[in-house]
Amino acid sequence: MRHHPLRGEWNVYAAHRQNRTFKPATAEDPLAPTRPGGPTTEIPFDDFELAVFENKFAAFHPSADNASDLAGSACEPASGACEVVVYSPEPTGSLFTIGQDRRNLLIAALLDRYEALFGAGLDYVLPFENRGDEVGVTLNHPHGQIYGFKRIPAVQQRAIDAFAAGFDLSSEIMTAMPDFGIGEEGGIAAFVPRFARFPYETWLAPRARREGPWECTDEELESLAYWLGEITRRYDSLFQRPAATMMAFHAAPRSGSANYHFTIQFYPLLRAKGHVKYLASVEQHTGTFTVDVMPESAAVQLREIGRHA
Template sequence: MKRTVRHLADGREIIYFDEEPHPRDARDTRDLPPVAASSEIRLDPLSGEWVAMAAHRQTRTYKPPADLCPLCPSKPGKPSEIPESGYDVVVFENRFPSFSQGVTGEPATVDDLGLVPTAPGRGRCEVVCFTSDHDGSFAGLPASRVRTVVDAWADRTAELSKVEGVEQVFPFENRGEEIGVTLSHPHGQIYGYPFVTPKTRRALDVARAYQERHGRPVLGDVLAAERKSGSRVIVEGEHWTAFVPPAARWPVHVLLVPHRQVPDLPALSSDERDDFADVYLRVLRRCDALYDRPLPYIAAWNQAPVRVDRELGWLHLELFSILRAKDKLKYLAGSESGMAVWINDATPEQIAERLRAAG
């Protein structure tokens, strides 16, 4: 793979990941003003969780027509975020970031009352385009392209981990309008958070308590139990197993877990990256066959934090969908949204059986 770094008209970094060497010398001809991010984070005194405020994102691009897609390669008279006329995988800084290195300010408190801490939302947000084909999908990629995407994720995780103030790196993909996607081109994002996220902190606390009590990683024991039972396993490879979690929250819910404990994507071996590509594509194609339509989903990488508790982390990918039938959505209503208590309309065993049958 060849990695080429260039810059867009407003100074943002763009990185090409090519499977074969290509010259990447096209210039961004747009007249762009500098990125103006004004992110702030506030610590909720009732939950102890950070909340990001990014009001500047209200003006971000929203559902453009296909011929004006900002993620497609540039064409004569139609420049886009990618100056080249084609690409394999490309990553660039988000023009409307939730977190940015350019944010100014100092830690303070709301209204100077000392109750609600605030700080600049310093971090980094990137966009990852998986293919130049506007009408493609991750499930339609060849395994070789998925491997390139994995290498790009690993590269960006390593680089963002070096960025001042970044405490956790989160690659993810949102797919489908039902999920809230505003750009239909196949793409994902990477957030470099200036704090350890609440979900990760809770998972680390659980992992620590389990390790102290049993002397083993909790996800390792869950993985071993799922492989032994097999009732919720969807796909099993040499280095990865995909299964429906035994307490699944979503109508479609799958974990992809490597058989070896590693903290993050850069720690994966070459063989593990290749095997992930095979296992993940088999899962995604079952997902799209489940209701005989493209499945809207979120695919979220759970990685160890950059600086703390890395020995407790066990990298895994969580994929879930709000689609509970071909034309019915699972809404997060009172119990889920109000109390964070999930109620699933199907058992994990039923979900696993449906996905296996869809294969």
């Protein structure tokens, strides 16, 4: 890892990832079960419900090599963890199509990994999913990932600081509902944030403040599982194709955080059917996003899809 002195961020250098597996044929799917007479995959079973294992092309590793010695630049080993979470033995599908029982199992598995990775001394854990060619997905088999960070990433640290300074997400949700709301089930609100950076950006959050999913009630966890599938379904319906999205769990760090409020955030990479939301010069160089769809309009469209399901 090398520190960027002007951005105050740490970048990870993992040159071995350059030649990672890219869009293999179905017969060579490394996330499929290992069938009798077939190729040996990453999963040494002929069937499974859910699989979690270490990423072969990891950016972070618990026994990372010592950092390079660059004069005048801060460097350190890229210590941490990178895991793959395979949702199903089937080669196609989504968080919606795998069904509620398997989504509940996914949530249970993530709770286990939070406990294990925090227990290993990692300061921040980020479960996430990349979906779609526009996001750069290299394996089409439905799966997510988990990164365990030795350092809290800069974006997450800014959120931690904002909550500690008094930002109240429960009040924000109350203010945003119903105009920016998509729906509510079991104490979990699904809504388009009034300050969304992506067209059709959607957040899931408990109405009551929770530091992470580990503090959620059974009813809230059941509802989180439901909304993971339902938001995926609505995006696919809105864009009339498997929608390119970046989804991640934003929870408190290992040591906890004052006033922190857990969210799951979806960032679609499409702004309309057949139109990609490109992150071009202004967004990339300044962090100032230009959003092509008003958040209140996005919320209306996503609500309407639910009514016509």
